[in-house]
Structure formats: structure tokens, C-alpha cells
Amino acid sequence: MIMTVVVGVQEQHTVVFSFDKVWGRLSITVDGQSVVDTVRVVSLSRVATWEFPVGWNERHIVRIEKHRAAFFAGFRPQPVYAYVNGVLVAQNSA
Template identity: 60%
Template structure:
């Protein structure tokens, strides 16, 4: 699953969320630079939130929420929602 979205009006940035449901690899990049790189195989949390501040002159708060079900999460849809300054800007399903 790969989801990308733009952040900022004058200072533009591209955020890319990437998740491999089979292997559990998860990465978040901003303008091609990796800011999160992890493997998510097992977790007790049903919603994992990744919070980022994007930009220098024009700062925006980005939150990416990765939802999973309690049982058989790897075999079920896992919704992903991306927010910029509290506004939903992108969503997808892993």
C-alpha cells in the first residue's frame, strides 16, 4: 500500500506513506527523505499514530493513523488516514 499527499501552500512538500502488509514494513518519507522506517508485525494498539512536523518557514502538523482489527489483522483491511493540521487530506486501505 502506498499513499502520497502534498503539504503546504508556498513551501510545498510531498509525504509518502508506504506499508507492506505481508512483511510488515512501514515507512514515511518527506520529499524523499525517510523519517519513519519500522516493521510492524505485532501490536497491542488498534490505532497507531505517526505525528510529524513538516516545513521550516511554513510548518504543518501531519498525523497518519494506521488502523487494524483485533483479530486476524494481516488478513483484513487496514484503513489509513492522513491529516494535515487536523483536516483529512488522504485515505487508503492496506
């Protein structure tokens, strides 16, 4: 699953969230630069959250949340939500 979000008006940046449910590989990049690169095999939390600033002159706070079911999460949809400055701008499901 890949979700792309463009952040900013005059100073635009591209945030890409990528998650492979089979192998647990998760990455987040901003303009091709890695922000998060990990493998999630086991998780006790039902909501994983990543929050980071984007931009230099036009500053934005991006928050990405990945939700999962309590049981058999690998076999169920895992919704992913992207927020910019607290406003939902994209959603997808892994």
C-alpha cells in the same frame, strides 16, 4: 500500499506513507528523507499514530493513523488516514 500527500501551498513538501501488509514493513518519508522506517510484526494497539512537523517557513503538523482489526488483522483491510493540521486530507486501505 503507498499513499502520497502534498503538504503546503507556497512551500510544498511530499509525504509518502508505504506499508507492506505481508512483511510488516512501514516507512514514512518527507521529500525523500526518512521519518519512520520500521517493521511491524506484532502490535497490541489497534491504532498506530505518527505525528511530525513539515516545512520551515510554512509549518504544518502531519498526523498519520493506521487502524487495524482486533482479530486476523493481516487478512482484513487496514484503513490509513492522513491529517494536515487536524484536517483529513487523504485515506487509503492496506
